[in-house]
Amino acid sequence: MGQVTAGDGREKGSEMEFSSAGSERSTPGPTMVAPIVRSGAGTLVGAAAKVGARDVNVFYGDKQALFDVSLDIPDRAVTAFIGPSGCGKTTFLRCINRMNDTIEGCKVSGTLQIEGKDAYAKGVDPVVLRTRVGMVFQKPNPFPKSIYDNVAYGPRIHGMAKSKSDMDSIVEKSLKRAGLWEEVKDRLAQPGTGLSGGQQQRLVIARTVAVNPDIILMDEPCSALDPIATAKIEELIDEMRENYCIIIVTHSMAQAARVSQRTAFFHLGKLVETGATEEIFTNPRDSRTQDYITGRFG
Numbered sequence: 001m002g003q004v005t006a007g008d009g010r011e012k013g014s015e016m017e018f019s020s021a022g023s024e025r026s027t028p029g030p031t032m033v034a035p036i037v038r039s040g041a042g043t044l045v046g047a048a049a050k051v052g053a054r055d056v057n058v059f060y061g062d063k064q065a066l067f068d069v070s071l072d073i074p075d076r077a078v079t080a081f082i083g084p085s086g087c088g089k090t091t092f093l094r095c096i097n098r099m100n101d102t103i104e105g106c107k108v109s110g111t112l113q114i115e116g117k118d119a120y121a122k123g124v125d126p127v128v129l130r131t132r133v134g135m136v137f138q139k140p141n142p143f144p145k146s147i148y149d150n151v152a153y154g155p156r157i158h159g160m161a162k163s164k165s166d167m168d169s170i171v172e173k174s175l176k177r178a179g180l181w182e183e184v185k186d187r188l189a190q191p192g193t194g195l196s197g198g199q200q201q202r203l204v205i206a207r208t209v210a211v212n213p214d215i216i217l218m219d220e221p222c223s224a225l226d227p228i229a230t231a232k233i234e235e236l237i238d239e240m241r242e243n244y245c246i247i248i249v250t251h252s253m254a255q256a257a258r259v260s261q262r263t264a265f266f267h268l269g270k271l272v273e274t275g276a277t278e279e280i281f282t283n284p285r286d287s288r289t290q291d292y293i294t295g296r297f298g
C-alpha cells in the first residue's frame, strides 16, 4: 500500500478510499498487485504499484478493443502509453478512472486495482474514484466560469472547504501547483476561457489537482498546444511527478522520452511491452516496438 508520509505535498489519508461502503469485491482476483521487479527500471525497481491491471479486456459492443492487458504502474513517476492510432491507449486510460462506464455498450472485464483495491468492486462510487484519479484531456476544457470558480468547482461540490478563506487557499495552492498562479493571481474573476491554450490546459490541471487526486491521467495533453506551451506543460509534469502517479498518452515519442520514466507500448489492443523508458527506446525486446519507435509504422 502506498503510505503517504507527512510533508509529501499531498494532503490525504494513508490509503486510497473511494467508497463510503466497504469494498466488497464483485469479481475474484488477487488482493495485492505484484511489486515491480523488472531490472533496468532504475529507482523504480521494487516500488509498489499504484495501479495494477490483470487480464483487462474491453469491448465496445461486439468489438474487442483491449486484449488481456496486465500492467503495473508505479507511484511518483510518469508512465507513457505509446502506440499507433486505435491501439487502445485511451481505452485503457479510461479503465483506470472508470470513464468507460459512461460509454454505452462498453464492457470491461479483468481486474483493475488502485493501491491494491479493486476499482470495480461493488460499493465503489465512480464519482468519488474520479476525485482520486483526475483526468486531463487533449483539448483544454475550462468551464465557462471565472478562473477562480474553475478551480473551486470540485472542492465546492465535495465540501472540501469550510470557509471562504479555506477555498481561497485551495485555489491558490492548486494554481501554484499548476504553475499558473503568477500569471493569473490578479485576474481570478476573469473567465477561464479567456486564457491562452497553454494557460487553459494549466488551469485544467489546477482544477484536477484541487480535489487532491493521487493519480493524474493525461490524454495527449499537449496535442492542441504550440511548442512553448508544450514545453511548459512538460516541465510541469516533470515537477508534479514527485507527488503524483502520472500516466500520459502521447503520439510524440520525443515527448514520451522527455517526460516519462516508464513506457508501455500498445499495438492492436495488446500491451506488447513495458519497461523503463530508456530501455524501451534504446533496447526494445519486441520487434513491433522496434518498428514503431524507428518509424516503420504508426
Ligand SMILES: Nc1ncnc2c1ncn2[C@@H]1O[C@H](COP(=O)(O)OP(=O)(O)OP(=O)(O)O)[C@@H](O)[C@H]1O
Binding pocket: 060, 065, 083, 084, 085, 086, 087, 088, 089, 090, 091, 092, 103
Ligand atoms: N466510444 C467508442 N465506441 C466504439 N469504439 C470505440 C470507442 N472508443 C474507441 N473505440 C475503438 O476502440 C479501439 C481503440 O481506440 P482508442 O481510442 O482506445 O485507441 P488509441 O490508441 O487511444 O487511439 P488514438 O491514438 O487514435 O487516440 C479503436 O478501434 C476505436 O475505434
